[in-house]
Amino acid sequence: MKTLIIDDEPLAQDVIETYVSQMPNLELVGKCLNAFEANEKLKSNDIDLIFLDIQMPEINGIDFLKSLSNPPLVIFTTAFSEHAVEGFELNAVDYLLKPISIDRFMKAVNKAEEVFKKKGASSNITESDEYMYVKADKKLIRVNFADIIYIEGLKDYVMIKLANSRIITLQTMKSLEEKLPSKYFKRIHRSYIMNTKKIKAVMGNMVEVIEKGEPKHIPIGKNYRDDLLSIINEKRL
Numbered sequence: 389m390k391t392l393i394i395d396d397e398p399l400a401q402d403v404i405e406t407y408v409s410q411m412p413n414l415e416l417v418g419k420c421l422n423a424f425e426a427n428e429k430l431k432s433n434d435i436d437l438i439f440l441d442i443q444m445p446e447i448n449g450i451d452f453l454k455s456l457s458n459p460p461l462v463i464f465t466t467a468f469s470e471h472a473v474e475g476f477e478l479n480a481v482d483y484l485l486k487p488i489s490i491d492r493f494m495k496a497v498n499k500a501e502e503v504f505k506k507k508g509a510s511s512n513i514t515e516s517d518e519y520m521y522v523k524a525d526k527k528l529i530r531v532n533f534a535d536i537i538y539i540e541g542l543k544d545y546v547m548i549k550l551a552n553s554r555i556i557t558l559q560t561m562k563s564l565e566e567k568l569p570s571k572y573f574k575r576i577h578r579s580y581i582m583n584t585k586k587i588k589a590v591m592g593n594m595v596e597v598i599e600k601g602e603p604k605h606i607p608i609g610k611n612y613r614d615d616l617l618s619i620i621n622e623k624r625l
Contacts, residue, residue: 391436423449426452524556576595577607
């Protein structure tokens with residue numbers, strides 16, 4: 389991903405530049421001290437990802453991002469936490485608080501790469517995206533992805549919950565997760581994979597789905613919460 393750093397503090401720029409140099413999936417195109425420099429860089433370069441400070445002179449990072457008609461992916465880098473909600477409402481990939489640790493930086497970059505790959509993928513659904521076959525009851529059963537509500541891990545088995553039935557198959561969660569189209573399915577817990585189109589509501593650490601006409605609540609694991617919320621925020625009004 390071609391990357392641009394926008395920050396009015398040279399020391400902060402240097403820290404991010406050092407981190408970027410350690411990421412094989414990033415290529416630094418330039419560094420800018422303000423929104424005006426950044427605007428010119430964006431006009432003359434194809435930028436995939438910007439690291440954007442918020443508190444800058446004349447035009448802050450929030451207003452600068454709002455001014456862009458077709459912005460690249462954005463990771464905010466700031467010393468202030470009060471803009472976090474507004475940042476995510478602008479579809480920022482992540483929001484990093486200074487001083488930024490290398491492990492937190494890496495996590496944000498990995499999230500950006502996942503979004504970047506999804507953007508590059510074709511939006512057209514191919515035949516292979518629509519269904520799979522799973523072995524159960526001594527036969528191969530066709531399962532349409534659109535019919536899956538969620539998948540629950542049961543030790544060496546998984547339970548695939550459909551609208552009006554369920555299928556239990558000898559399978560690991562990891563192997564099944566790899567076969568599912570990532571644009572629809574998301575691991576939200578060590579024991580659950582969710583069809584994101586079936587989520588009716590998010591409440592604290594739970595998601596709500598409708599099962600047999602009744603609401604059912606499924607837990608969100610601590611390690612999966614940020615990734616799920618990034619998807620929810622993309623559709624948030």
